[in-house]
Amino acid sequence: MNNYGEIAEPTSRSAWEDWDDVPVQNGTSKLQWHQKKPDPEIIESFLIFEGQYLYDCIFRGGKDNLELINCVPEVHLHMYRIISYNKYIVVIRDYNLLQTNDLLEFLKPLLIQAHDVMVVQTKPLADYMSLEPLGNQNSVIRTVVTTKPGAAADTPYPRLEQPNMITGVAAGAISLREHLGESAIALICYVNAPENYQVDEMDALLRQLNIDPVPPRPSNALNSNLYI
């Protein structure tokens, strides 16, 4: 529940197409890069950053070490290369869950070609299921690792506990690599009010990639609709 009195449907259920009516084919045009460029020939690491927090970190932060390679503006997808490395980052946010597979098919050649894949996804802390009380924690980081371990498999973070699952492009990238017998890792950052808190672990990860994280701007607006 985001606001007082709001009835929240589980996201999977609200995204479910109504099979009883002929579904409207919304936005089914084929995705294509804004600029016609050949795909990179060698990709050492392919990273996917999914979610508003990471999107803001990249867009508001210093992009001195990042070179914009290409973008797909209609789905808020941007691809950067980390200068001086052979690492590529795709940043993505706010896409329709039903578009996930179109995005994955679009990124598939890069996901197949990359030596190693890492996806980082931010999710609301309220989505994290655990029998243990969270106390005053503002963030929880968990991992999902493919059967074939990659270079980043020995992270200090525990693996995602059942029944938690991830979905979206991050889940698709891990699933595709698993089915191809290749390595990949997902870092899932459950964060409480990402607009107000800095997630130290995420910042440390960005620094490892030579990206300067930017502190979030505290919001002046009340988060509750109780008094508005």
Added chain:
Amino acid sequence: MSEANIWNFKEDGDLSGYTLIVPSVAVGNIGQLACDLLISSLDMVKIASVYSPALIPVIGYDPYDLNSSKLASSCEIFKCAARNLVVLQMRAPLIYKHARLFLEDLAKKFKERNIKDIVILTSSFAHEKKHISTSPFRYLATDSSSFKSKVKAFNWLEHEAHDTELRIYGGGFASMFYEICGENSLPCLLLYKYCSEGNNIPDAYDMIQYLANLLPLFSEKSDLVSQLIQPVSWKLLFGRPPPKDIY
């Protein structure tokens, strides 16, 4: 598109004599819950998984074993050799525009492996039930289905067709897959229950009890319900426990 589907079969065995159960992602998710119960209770072994552009991707760790480090994805296939049973579990909805090609590929894959017959489990909106004092279950069977004579003997109620096209409101891809099975000469039984969204675990138990009339799923020596084991992943089906400091 069928070339885009990646099927990872861990064993290439023939499935002659086996029945395949396929749950449709439908109102209340009864079919999927029933399959979860079967997989957990019969200690079924994963024999395959599939990656397809038709499936909304989900991934996590094995929902039937908290200590497992094996991944679980949108669509997986489980086998119980002792019961001649194969269950295809779906953990995400199919995308309509890709669904037919995926389901045709699914029918083809199991026809190649000589599957004996297919049972589709689904559900329909409770408000669609016209005769309120009757059983909430309905069935539909192809002429070649080995279960047809059994369900007739049990006096189960057959699906009433109101359109020329087969429609089960809220039933997801069930009717589409039933037609595809017919086109591929695969014997098929479709079983559904009228229900509403909510806690649908009791509906899943009912579905298993109904199914157990047709298939020798559990021992008849003891009560069926006592033999059903809920998967560990159902523990937090309704969210986290309330914070202790509110009391």
